[in-house]
Amino acid sequence: MLEDNGIYKLKRYFALALDPIHVGTGGYRIGRVDNTIVREPATGIPKIPGTTIEGCCRSYAYLKLKEDVKNINIHCAKGKPKSETEQPCGSCEICITFGYTKRDKSMQALALFSDARILFFPVATMIGPVWITCPMVLKDAGMMNFPEPSDNEFIANKNLERLLTEEGGKYILNFGWLILKGNVEEINVNLPKSEEIENILNRIVIVPDELFSTIVNSNLEVRTSIAIDPETGTVEEGALFTYEAIPRGTVFWLDVIYQNPKNFQLNEWNTELIIKTVEDGLKLFEFLGVGGMGSRGFGRLKVIGEFLPFDKYLEALEKRLEILRKKHKNDKIQAICNYLKNIKSEYTNWIEKIEEIINKFCR
Ligand SMILES: [Zn+2]
Structure with missing residues (x-):
């Protein structure tokens, strides 16, 4: 728990991409890529929008509750009325946690989701995969006490020293097509214990802020696929298309703010019940995924955190x-x-x- 007061609790989660992640901007065309992904406007770094996380989390929390309770109202999954008679209940875990709109009443969500932002990004190099990050990203994610690289140089985790090649007193390493000089230092970052992330932490390289977005954007997955006409089951004419995705192995961070239900006159509820509902949903991201193209083996995301x-x-x-x-x-x-x-x-x-x-x- 990062912050805990009478008004809200703030929890930070981390997430590991088990598949490539594609959260599209809606299919417009930039350069050679038809299906681009959502990015931070200022830096151009890809992200998963909080609204996407929230939408998936609501559906999955609903599925979990449905499995356990069985008689939950289907309109609570969306939280919006479908017609005069088909309305969300406005009183279950899902409606209280994620908000709802009914004919005569609506309520905002008690759980507020940040965007999922990239913390460590995998890049193929001559010494195998490394995970890059930069001082700006580490600071935003609340990490402290890490070494800062000089202009156009990298700092690799000390563990990588034996693998690196030296040239004129510096180490050299390629990040995709970009070759940089750099040093090694002990890099310790504070993340919840998780087997999957252990290996990643050993292979971290910090690059300067100015280079991070460039390296990330030139190492996204770009794939070509064909569109199938759903009616005939045959390939559509001119249906070759490309799409980009955040690669498998990327580590994200995200925050969820849990507002205290008592401050919304929801006296029978308490914050822990809201946290439980959200975390039930987050735990299913590992199996059900986020974003588009789920049927093509995309989107599974293992959420790591100190769960309730x-x-x-x-x-x-x-x-x-x-x-x-x-x-x-x-x-x-x-x-x-x-x-x-x-x-x-x-x-x-x-x-x-x-x-x-x-x-x-x-x-
Ligand atoms: Zn409901």
């Missing part, structure tokens, strides 16, 4: 049940009881605590 422990969630749920009992909201209590009975077998480590809550609140 399950016992903290159960405590938060118990607090909600106590408030619901005081207000005699028996149908809501019943719904939570059904949910707890459904998930009991999935969480064998917590079965005693779950049964304790069931005995206390459920009939």
Whole structure:
């Protein structure tokens, strides 16, 4: 937790691309690429917009809840009315966490998502893949105490020293087509423990801010594909197209701000319940992916972070049940009881605590 006060909690997550990631700008044509991806306007560095993360997270959190509860309203998945009679409920975990619009009422989201921005970007070099970053990116991600490279030079992690070639007192390394001189130093960055990221941290190279965007943009994946006419199943005429993507192995960072529901007159809710809903969604990015072209093996993203422990969630749920009992909201209590009975077998480590809550609140 980065910040925690009565108004909101701020949590930072990291994410590793398990596939190339393509979040398109909507298909207009720039140069040789037909399907370009979203970029930061100031730097030209590709990113995944917060709205994309939020949209996927909502759908996946809905799927998770549906699996556990089974009778959740389908219009809560979108949060918008489809017709007079087909409306989101406005009172479930999904509506409260991600906001909703109904005929007579609407509410903003309690969870606010930042863009997912690139932290470490993989580049092929003569010593194998390295992951580049730069001082600006590290500072934005809240990292401190890292060495800063001189103009047009790199600083490689000390672990890479034995692999590098020396020339005139400096090491040299190519980043795609660009060759730079540089030095080695100990680079320590603070990330949550994760097996997948361990190897990446050993192969970090810091490049100057001015070169980061250039190296990233010249090392994106560009692929050519053909469009199939969905009606005939044959190749469309003139249907050869190219698209770009952020490569597999890229590491991103993103923040989620969790606003305190009590400040929105949602007294039965608490922040932990909002965090749990979002994190259930984020955990499914690893399997269901973000962005376009999912059917072409794109978009799976493993989110890494200090997720809310399950016992903290159960405590938060118990607090909600106590408030619901005081207000005699028996149908809501019943719904939570059904949910707890459904998930009991999935969480064998917590079965005693779950049964304790069931005995206390459920009939
Ligand atoms: Zn709902």
